[in-house]
Amino acid sequence: MRPVRRGRSPRPNDFEPYPDAKPALISRLGGYCSYCERRIATNLAVEHIQPKNLPAYIHLEGRWENFLLGCVNCNSTKSDKDVLLDHILLPDRDNTFLAFTYSPDGTVSPSAAAARHGITRQAEDTLALTGLDKRISAVFDENGKRVSIDRVSQRLEVWAVAEEASADLSNQPDNKDIRRIIVQAALGYGFFSIWMTIFKDDSDMRNRLIDAFPGTRESGCFDPADVRPVSPAPNPDDLAGGGKI
Numbered sequence: 001m002r003p004v005r006r007g008r009s010p011r012p013n014d015f016e017p018y019p020d021a022k023p024a025l026i027s028r029l030g031g032y033c034s035y036c037e038r039r040i041a042t043n044l045a046v047e048h049i050q051p052k053n054l055p056a057y058i059h060l061e062g063r064w065e066n067f068l069l070g071c072v073n074c075n076s077t078k079s080d081k082d083v084l085l086d087h088i089l090l091p092d093r094d095n096t097f098l099a100f101t102y103s104p105d106g107t108v109s110p111s112a113a114a115a116r117h118g119i120t121r122q123a124e125d126t127l128a129l130t131g132l133d134k135r136i137s138a139v140f141d142e143n144g145k146r147v148s149i150d151r152v153s154q155r156l157e158v159w160a161v162a163e164e165a166s167a168d169l170s171n172q173p174d175n176k177d178i179r180r181i182i183v184q185a186a187l188g189y190g191f192f193s194i195w196m197t198i199f200k201d202d203s204d205m206r207n208r209l210i211d212a213f214p215g216t217r218e219s220g221c222f223d224p225a226d227v228r229p230v231s232p233a234p235n236p237d238d239l240a241g242g243g244k245i
């Protein structure tokens with residue numbers, strides 16, 4: 001899950017109505033679901049971390065610090081479930097890149113680093129909250145070809161694209177044009193963590209990806225020198241419950 005920094009609110013008061021925050025959020029975070037990392041060209045929604053429909057959080061309906069961006073799948077799974085900030089890992093305040101492992105079979109799971117930090121439970125709860133732990137639902141077209149409709153199959157698809165890109169680059173590692181085009185492909189598909197995993201041994205590619213996706217360099221979650229994840233997250237805006245990893 002890509003770490004991001006939302007930064008200070010562009011408005012002195014709450015957003016009313018709250019969807020007005022969407023352009024500023026896309027500008028700061030990019031047009032990606034904050035949870036599943038997919039690029040969402042249309043219907044990306046302003047997502048309330050603590051649900052606006054629960055009485056305890058009604059006052060947060062227009063509050064900038066309570067906003068992320070969510071796709072319809074993550075939003076509808078998360079729904080109005082209560083979110084206690086100490087119990088969930090959040091990409092705007094924790095190093096959520098470090099907390100999860102992305103695997104070639106399209107699954108996402110709590111990482112070994114999460115276990116070392118004693119937050120495996122929070123990592124599992126985060127995946128369950130947004131449905132990122134759901135199994136693949138195999139759908140085939142009339143010719144028997146698999147159709148990627150769910151988030152697991154889309155991760156599988158992008159994993160294959162990223163591996164092919166890595167193979168192309170390994171033939172011409174000094175070709176800066178290939179590097180630039182791979183970053184453009186990553187921006188087009190989304191799934192930052194998959195690209196970062198495929199290019200885990202290529203610090204130049206990792207730095208390019210961190211710089212290209214809006215809000216991620218600003219999160220301070222990656223060391224600019226060695227590109228390693230910084231933990232705990234610096235949480236520069238001092239958001240509640242942040243820095244759990």
Ligand SMILES: [Zn+2]
Nearest residue numbers: 033036071074
């Ligand atoms: Zn999503």
